[in-house]
Structures are given as C-alpha cells and as structure tokens.
Amino acid sequence: MRKNNPPPFRAFKKFRLKQALQFSSFIYQLGESSLLRQKSTPVNLIALKTVSQQKKIEHLKNYLLRYREITGQGRGITGVQVGILERISVVFTPENELLVIINPVITKTANKKYKYPEMCMSAWPIIAPVIRPAWIEFEYFDENGQQKIWNEKSDTERGRMLNRVFQHEFDHLEGVLNIDYCKGEDLILESDPDFYKTATFQEV
Numbered sequence: 001m002r003k004n005n006p007p008p009f010r011a012f013k014k015f016r017l018k019q020a021l022q023f024s025s026f027i028y029q030l031g032e033s034s035l036l037r038q039k040s041t042p043v044n045l046i047a048l049k050t051v052s053q054q055k056k057i058e059h060l061k062n063y064l065l066r067y068r069e070i071t072g073q074g075r076g077i078t079g080v081q082v083g084i085l086e087r088i089s090v091v092f093t094p095e096n097e098l099l100v101i102i103n104p105v106i107t108k109t110a111n112k113k114y115k116y117p118e119m120c121m122s123a124w125p126i127i128a129p130v131i132r133p134a135w136i137e138f139e140y141f142d143e144n145g146q147q148k149i150w151n152e153k154s155d156t157e158r159g160r161m162l163n164r165v166f167q168h169e170f171d172h173l174e175g176v177l178n179i180d181y182c183k184g185e186d187l188i189l190e191s192d193p194d195f196y197k198t199a200t201f202q203e204v
C-alpha cells in the first residue's frame, strides 16, 4: 500500500534523486571537481569567431537548456561548471532568451542590498540565502564580440532576478560559490517542491 502511494515528500525525494543522477554526469558538483574553485581566464576575443570557440558557447547553452529540461530550474551557467575554464556565462532571461556574457567587468554596485535564497547547479540540493547588492553595472562582450553594457537597475522582480543571477555567475569565474557567503546553519536543504514559489527578495 505504502509502496504504491508514498507520501509526497518521499516521492519528491525519489524524483529529485533521479534528476540529480542525470545532471551530475554533465555539470560538476561541489566536492566532485576542484575545477569549481579555480579562476577562469579571459576569452581570447580575436578567436571568438572560430569554430572551436563558438562550439564551447553552443555547449554551454545546451547544458543550461538540458538542465532546465530535467529540473525545470536553473537560470544561469558558467563555463567552469562544465569544465570550460574561460570567462563565459549564459543566462536564461525571463523572456526565455539565452544571454551570452563574455569577459564581464563589474564597474559599479548598488549600496542597497537584498537577501535571496540561491540555488546552484553545482551545489544542489543546498540553498544558500545570500546578501548581494540590488544591482550591478558591468561591461561585457556578446557572442559576436560586440561590446555591451548592462545597467538595468529596475527594482522589479525581473530586474532583481537578473542582477542577482549575473552576480552569482560572475562569482563562478573567480571560483566562488553561493555557499561561501553563508554559515553552515544558514544553509537550507531543498525539500519542498514549491520552495521557489514563496522565495522573496528581502532588503537588508
């Protein structure tokens, strides 16, 4: 009887374990590779249009889409998480577009700060409530080598989320993970399938 109808939590655990087994084979997990702690090197922009460089960007996009397919979560990925030690991140925007960010340089950060529980594809199922500036400004190159500036400071859910994801991904370029900002007792283990439905940005 119990076997056929497990309590929702147990069913969820089983389901998530199955997912974890699928994605851990393509995204490095904490404790699995020391690569996650290494600094990434700048992308050589002169070679950006080469087939091998464009392939790396394509891989990164596909990894993010694959992760989302398996888990329904995941807003950004950075090269180091799949063994590419170059300064490339891909972010999935609220408009369902993939934004490629190469060699970002942060030029300004907000004084206002928010606390928000962050998940990392490399540290699932740990959720770390991290305090970060409400927004950042940065310069970067897109996948065509065009120089761009990000300076959207809108205090909307979209603005808060994107500014948060960028900061999380850029930390990966330095070998820093979300858990580094928290004490052990502040970490949360994801056990609620609806966790992110109630997650909010808290001003601190």
Ligand SMILES: [Zn+2]
Pocket (backbone or CB within 6 Å): 119, 120, 121, 122, 168, 172
């Ligand atoms: Zn991450």
